[in-house]
Amino acid sequence: MDLQFGPEHESFRAEVRDFLGANWRRGTDVAEFRAKGVAAGYLYRNIPKRFGGSEQPADILRARIIAEEFARAKAPVEVKGNGVQMLVPTLLERGEAWQQERFIAKTLTGEYKWAQGYSEPGSGSDLASLRTRGELKDGQWVINGQKVWTSYARECHYMFALIRTEPDAPKHQGISYLLLDLNQPGIDIRPMKQINGGNDFNEVFFDNAVTPENWIVGKRGEGWNVSKSLLKHERNMLGGVDRSEALFNSLLKLARRTTMGGEPAIKAMWVRDRLAALKAELEAQRYSSNIQMTRELAGEGGGVLQMMNKLAQSNYAAAIAEAANILIEDESLISPMDNPRPGNERWVNQYMNSLAAAIAGGTSNIQRNIIADRVLGLPRDGAGA
Amino acid sequence: MRFDLDEQQRAFQQMVADYLETECPKARALEAHDRAGADLAIWEALMELGLGGIMVPEEQGGLGLGLLDLAIIAEPIGRFAAPGPFFDHALATLAIILAGSEEQKARWLPDMATGKLRGTVALAEEKGVWTAENWTLDGEARISGAKNHVLHPEGAGLLVVGLKGGRLGVVAGDAEGLAVEMLPSTDGGRQIGRVTFSEAAIELLPRAEGARLVDAGLILLAADAFGGASACVTMAVDYAREREQFGKPIGSFQAVKHQLADMALMVEPSVGLYWYAAHAFDTDPSSARVAARLAKSHITEVYPKVARRMIEAHGGIGYTWEYGAHVWLKRALFDQAYLGMPQAHRARVADLLEW
Numbered sequence: 024m025d026l027q028f029g030p031e032h033e034s035f036r037a038e039v040r041d042f043l044g045a046n047w048r049r050g051t052d053v054a055e056f057r058a059k060g061v062a063a064g065y066l067y068r069n070i071p072k073r074f075g076g077s078e079q080p081a082d083i084l085r086a087r088i089i090a091e092e093f094a095r096a097k098a099p100v101e102v103k104g105n106g107v108q109m110l111v112p113t114l115l116e117r118g119e120a121w122q123q124e125r126f127i128a129k130t131l132t133g134e135y136k137w138a139q140g141y142s143e144p145g146s147g148s149d150l151a152s153l154r155t156r157g158e159l160k161d162g163q164w165v166i167n168g169q170k171v172w173t174s175y176a177r178e179c180h181y182m183f184a185l186i187r188t189e190p191d192a193p194k195h196q197g198i199s200y201l202l203l204d205l206n207q208p209g210i211d212i213r214p215m216k217q218i219n220g221g222n223d224f225n226e227v228f229f230d231n232a233v234t235p236e237n238w239i240v241g242k243r244g245e246g247w248n249v250s251k252s253l254l255k256h257e258r259n260m261l262g263g264v265d266r267s268e269a270l271f272n273s274l275l276k277l278a279r280r281t282t283m284g285g286e287p288a289i290k291a292m293w294v295r296d297r298l299a300a301l302k303a304e305l306e307a308q309r310y311s312s313n314i315q316m317t318r319e320l321a322g323e324g325g326g327v328l329q330m331m332n333k334l335a336q337s338n339y340a341a342a343i344a345e346a347a348n349i350l351i352e353d354e355s356l357i358s359p360m361d362n363p364r365p366g367n368e369r370w371v372n373q374y375m376n377s378l379a380a381a382i383a384g385g386t387s388n389i390q391r392n393i394i395a396d397r398v399l400g401l402p403r404d405g406a407g408a
Numbered sequence: 409m410r411f412d413l414d415e416q417q418r419a420f421q422q423m424v425a426d427y428l429e430t431e432c433p434k435a436r437a438l439e440a441h442d443r444a445g446a447d448l449a450i451w452e453a454l455m456e457l458g459l460g461g462i463m464v465p466e467e468q469g470g471l472g473l474g475l476l477d478l479a480i481i482a483e484p485i486g487r488f489a490a491p492g493p494f495f496d497h498a499l500a501t502l503a504i505i506l507a508g509s510e511e512q513k514a515r516w517l518p519d520m521a522t523g524k525l526r527g528t529v530a531l532a533e534e535k536g537v538w539t540a541e542n543w544t545l546d547g548e549a550r551i552s553g554a555k556n557h558v559l560h561p562e563g564a565g566l567l568v569v570g571l572k573g574g575r576l577g578v579v580a581g582d583a584e585g586l587a588v589e590m591l592p593s594t595d596g597g598r599q600i601g602r603v604t605f606s607e608a609a610i611e612l613l614p615r616a617e618g619a620r621l622v623d624a625g626l627i628l629l630a631a632d633a634f635g636g637a638s639a640c641v642t643m644a645v646d647y648a649r650e651r652e653q654f655g656k657p658i659g660s661f662q663a664v665k666h667q668l669a670d671m672a673l674m675v676e677p678s679v680g681l682y683w684y685a686a687h688a689f690d691t692d693p694s695s696a697r698v699a700a701r702l703a704k705s706h707i708t709e710v711y712p713k714v715a716r717r718m719i720e721a722h723g724g725i726g727y728t729w730e731y732g733a734h735v736w737l738k739r740a741l742f743d744q745a746y747l748g749m750p751q752a753h754r755a756r757v758a759d760l761l762e763w
């Protein structure tokens with residue numbers, strides 16, 4: 024076991040720091056900074072240069088160092104969202120050359136934003152039962168049906184969607200992965216309010232919406248597998264302690280500055296105990312991620328641990344929420360919604376958000392099924408893994 | 409020994425539950441979260457049913473019953489998450505009953521029993537400090553200072569204010585020197601404001617019953633929380649029966665079954681905690697101090713946990729505002745935080761039991 028980054032990586036770290044020192048300060052134009060980050064080989068590393076990436080050899084340690092140093096400097100990294108995180112890897116894996124050319128570069132700069140059109144009212148955990156249908160007529164797909172919980176659809180230009188195009192095929196084989204322009208008369212997007220008061224998700228109705236015949240990724244009926252192809256690219260899933268760490272640090276800050284029953288909270292024995300327990304869990308996640316990274320480097324794949332990341336992280340967010348709720352005491356009576364100057368009650372929002380983490384992107388039970396079936400090798404019952 | 413409600417109590421509780429089932433379905437409970445300002449209509453209707461007078465002595469037009477009789481009504485109110493000032497008005501009324509002079513009782517209670525005069529309580533000062541021993545506001549005829557987390561202060565006819573030494577006083581809702589700042593409340597069914605007194609006229613209640621008033625409040629919150637938590641179990645079970653994925657009801661997956669069974673286990677056996685505490689309050693006040701804290705800390709800690717699980721069992725629809733599941737989660741946060749968190753009450757229990 025050798026837990027140090029080698030000299031080569033330490034000198035790389037110095038190089039990244041120099042770059043950030045020279046090019047990033049608050050107020051710098053973000054798009055220009057990102058372009059420099061790409062030119063220097065720090066951003067969009069696994070994306071070919073011709074699509075706007077920096078096309079660097081896979082090096083998870085370097086990627087980690089970049090992430091750490093950018094975070095330390097509070098410098099912007101890659102554009103976030105479904106487009107960069109889900110569509111681009113899928114197009115790289117399965118898209119046609121013209122699709123890659125047309126969509127990737129502008130998605131990387133954030134010019135094209137993408138909604139993920141998967142879930143439907145009747146199809147969430149059992150996604151493959153989806154019913155929104157597409158029929159090929161006169162050189163275009165005609166789409167009818169409904170998607171739901173579609174995050175940010177109103178702010179997006181396009182959607183990548185799973186659509187049933189082969190109604191007679193078995194359920195997993197009848198789905199195609201289609202790209203659509205959201206700005207058209209056949210599409211009606213209605214915002215839905217979330218329990219934290221946010222308005223990020225939507226219902227999307229398709230009434231003879233259309234998209235060109237060749238806006239399909241993979242072949243007809245291959246959509247299910249196409250949608251899974253990005254799993255191979257979810258390397259960023261490996262280094263996922265950033266969120267947990269940010270949550271822990273804010274909780275610690277809260278404990279340091281708040282009082283409980285009139286006494287400094289951080290001095291209470293059980294608060295110290297709870298914080299230290301959460302710290303242990305955080306470090307476990309960090310080391311687990313390092314182990315995954317090491318194995319990935321050795322070509323063994325993140326494997327078993329990787330399948331536990333999502334549940335570990337959403338459970339952690341819930342544990343933080345519970346601890347924060349105790350620390351803020353009666354400040355939770357006040358809502359951060361419609362609140363011009365929220366204080367500690369901001370944590371009420373995190374309390375709600377931590378529930379979203381347990382539902383969106385595959386519920387905790389579905390994660391448990393994945394662990395049970397794929398990690399533990401238990402007999403399958405065909406439901407949800 | 410008979411550890412159960414009697415026929416009359418059950419019938420009374422059932423009557424309120426039946427009433428709320430029609431008058432306060434989920435969509436109605438949600439409405440309070442969508443509107444600005446207090447939602448008094450359901451409370452007014454409950455007052456018309458006579459629920460304002462449960463503990464009011466017969467001489468003042470009430471039923472002269474005990475806290476147990478009031479608490480078992482708080483349970484269905486919690487179950488249906490009925491919005492409005494039921495809790496605060498009940499506590500203000502009880503303050504007059506416990507601490508008022510005969511003359512004060514005769515002056516206020518008849519109208520409080522019918523709801524014609526609405527009262528609320530102003531107790532909290534510093535963050536997390538709710539106990540009567542820690543109240544600092546003081547004064548014989550006038551008071552100055554502030555109280556936090558006052559429920560439905562706007563339009564209240566009188567405010568019962570917690571004072572130094574566990575004493576209580578009454579400030580008229582339209583008193584000069586009284587200012588109310590409404591804040592956005594997490595539980596849209598209970599509106600919260602901060603009240604500031606600047607040399608406001610106060611009329612003292614002769615008996616220093618603040619500590620006992622808080623005990624009663626803890627028990628009523630525990631009862632509300634029990635009702636709400638059991639509603640969460642029911643909602644999750646009903647949804648699991650109905651919602652199909654993978655070609656069957658999600659409730660047929662053993663994982664879901666076990667989760668629902670655990671939720672029921674967390675909730676159902678705890679009913680005796682609030683019953684016992686209320687009974688003790690009526691018959692043996694000294695043991696009620698501990699019992700009230702055990703009930704409040706246990707049940708209001710279970711409630712948010714069960715509410716979260718109920719939302720998770722619903723998946724995406726549970727996270728959607730319009731569906732209304734969150735009403736119970738937010739009420740759970742309220743019941744847990746109001747009058748102090750479980751941790752504070754458990755610490756007190758350990759002290760009271762001289763551990």
Ligand SMILES: Cc1cc2nc3c(=O)[nH]c(=O)nc-3n(C[C@H](O)[C@H](O)[C@H](O)COP(=O)(O)OP(=O)(O)OC[C@H]3O[C@@H](n4cnc5c(N)ncnc54)[C@H](O)[C@@H]3O)c2cc1C
Pocket residue numbers: 138139140141142143144145146147148149171172173174175224379382383384385386387388389392406407651653654658661663664720721722723724725727
């Ligand atoms: C904040 C948020 C954002 C979202 N954004 C998007 C988006 O952008 N695009 C998109 O397509 N979708 C999005 N979703 C939808 C999300 O993917 C679904 O909500 C999720 O997959 C669950 O599906 P469902 O809501 O239909 O719940 P259901 O599948 O009906 O699940 C209900 C309950 O049953 C349990 N369950 C189901 N099957 C099993 C089983 N076999 N074993 C044990 N338990 C089971 C679940 O765990 C859950 O507790 C979002 C959801 C949220 C909350």
